[in-house]
Amino acid sequence: MTKADILDKWIEIHGLLTAEQRSSFLTKPELDVLAWLPDAAVLYGLSRSPKLAEAARLAQRDGWWFAGQACEPDNIEWCARCKPTGYPTTVYMTQGWSSAFHRSATCNMLTAGQRFVARRGGSPGAVEPVHIQVALGSGRFPCQSCFR
Ligand SMILES: [Zn+2]
Numbered sequence: 001m002t003k004a005d006i007l008d009k010w011i012e013i014h015g016l017l018t019a020e021q022r023s024s025f026l027t028k029p030e031l032d033v034l035a036w037l038p039d040a041a042v043l044y045g046l047s048r049s050p051k052l053a054e055a056a057r058l059a060q061r062d063g064w065w066f067a068g069q070a071c072e073p074d075n076i077e078w079c080a081r082c083k084p085t086g087y088p089t090t091v092y093m094t095q096g097w098s099s100a101f102h103r104s105a106t107c108n109m110l111t112a113g114q115r116f117v118a119r120r121g122g123s124p125g126a127v128e129p130v131h132i133q134v135a136l137g138s139g140r141f142p143c144q145s146c147f148r
Pocket residue numbers: 071072073074075076079080081082
């Protein structure tokens with residue numbers, strides 16, 4: 001993808017930029033990194049973060065998958081289990097009802113929720129580590145506190 005293509009995609013995903021913002025965008029050093037990565041990795045990075053540094057970091061870290069390289073644990077190309085999500089491989093969620101998954105078992109929102117249940121006389125569900133694909137597959141959303 002050329003730098004101009006990356007700019008177009010960014011605008012498509014994150015919204016319009018002024019002419020000034022567009023020209024400063026095109027001078028960002030991260031574009032040199034992104035321009036060499038597979039298109040799908042670039043799109044993945046851009047869709048995860050409007051910040052170019054973060055988009056480039058994610059695209060570089062996870063680009064191998066989009067380039068069709070076999071994953072290490074399963075040795076499968078385009079492995080569904082190892083498809084990068086931009087989230088950690090292991091996340092935490094509460095057993096029972098909860099709509100969120102968390103970066104850590106000690107997330108403030110998570111522990112506050114547990115205390116809330118306990119205060120109302122309930123017994124809070126156990127917190128368990130799960131594979132990110134399990135969390136996403138169960139329809140849970142990233143916690144707004146730890147995945148800001
Ligand atoms: Zn795999």
